[in-house]
Structures are given as C-alpha cells and as structure tokens.
Amino acid sequence: METSVNIDWDKVNEIIEKYKGDHEALLMIMQDISDIYNYVPPEVIPVLVEKLGVRESLVYSVATFYKTISLEPRGKFIVSVCTGTACHVRGAEKITEALEENLDIREGETTEDGLFTIEAVRCIGCCASGPVITVNKDTHGGLDRSSTLNVIDEYKKHVS
Numbered sequence: 001m002e003t004s005v006n007i008d009w010d011k012v013n014e015i016i017e018k019y020k021g022d023h024e025a026l027l028m029i030m031q032d033i034s035d036i037y038n039y040v041p042p043e044v045i046p047v048l049v050e051k052l053g054v055r056e057s058l059v060y061s062v063a064t065f066y067k068t069i070s071l072e073p074r075g076k077f078i079v080s081v082c083t084g085t086a087c088h089v090r091g092a093e094k095i096t097e098a099l100e101e102n103l104d105i106r107e108g109e110t111t112e113d114g115l116f117t118i119e120a121v122r123c124i125g126c127c128a129s130g131p132v133i134t135v136n137k138d139t140h141g142g143l144d145r146s147s148t149l150n151v152i153d154e155y156k157k158h159v160s
C-alpha cells in the first residue's frame with residue numbers, strides 16, 4: 001500500500017493555528033490530522049516540531065500512547081474490535097477471527113488495498129450491546145460471525 005498521501009498543507013496549517021497556544025495543542029492537532037488521513041503523515045512531524053516548539057520525541061510519545069493516533073498509514077476504514085470484558089465474554093475473539101479471515105490480515109494490520117485496518121480497543125462504553133465493533137465513527141453491536149461479515153460487506157460496497 002502507499003506509504004504517504006497528498007497533504008493539504010492549508011488544512012494542516014489551519015488546524016495548527018486553531019489550537020496553537022493550548023497546552024494540549026499537540027494531541028488535538030495530531031487527532032484532527034488523523035481524522036483526515038487516518039494517520040499522521042511523517043512529513044507533518046517537522047512542521048509540528050517547528051510551529052509548536054515541541055521535541056520530536058514528544059510527537060512519537062503521543063502517537064505511542066494514544067491508540068487513535070498512528071504514524072503508520074492505516075486503512076480508509078478502521079475496524080476496531082472491543083476487547084473489553086463484557087465483549088470478551090460475549091465472543092469478541094470470534095469477531096476478530098472472522099475479520100482476520102475475511103480481510104486476510106491480522107489485528108494491527110492494514111489490507112494491501114489500503115481499505116481496512118483491524119485494531120483491538122478497550123471498552124468503548126456500550127457493553128450491553130456487545131460484542132461491539134466500530135468502523136471509523138460508526139458503532140455496530142450484537143454481532144456474531146455472519147453479521148460482522150455483513151457489516152464489512154456494506155463498507156466494501158461503498159468503494160466498489
């Protein structure tokens with residue numbers, strides 16, 4: 001898959017200016033950039049260092065600590081499987097297995113075509129609906145193997 005994207009620098013600078021001066025600016029800027037590209041492209045890191053006056057190591061620390069931020073390209077659709085206790089006892093493992101088989105990748109990986117990334121996440125707060133996955137910002141609950149694959153098929157249709 002591609003290792004980078006065409007960066008809209010006007011948009012990136014707009015995001016930086018929006019938060020500049022806030023003590024959590026770096027985190028919020030990286031999150032907003034991730035919302036656009038699904039990761040923080042490496043070309044952006046020196047710009048953050050220069051404009052915010054932060055150390056490069058801090059950028060890497062933020063990316064390591066916050067699961068929603070990645071420095072590696074991720075899929076157009078981020079499929080996050082909740083592995084919290086309630087979802088675990090309701091079969092989250094089988095959901096992960098079904099996804100891995102269907103998409104032919106392991107948890108933490110992205111499909112060759114750059115469409116899907118599978119991630120494991122902790123409780124996302126809708127335990128009663130478990131097992132639960134999110135695809136980008138959409139939540140899907142009460143899943144079993146076949147309904148999970150139906151969900152994935154719907155996203156595949158979006159791009160075919």
Ligand code: FES
Pocket residue numbers: 082083084085086087088122123124125126127128130132
């Ligand atoms: S344990 Fe999965 S939503 Fe809470």
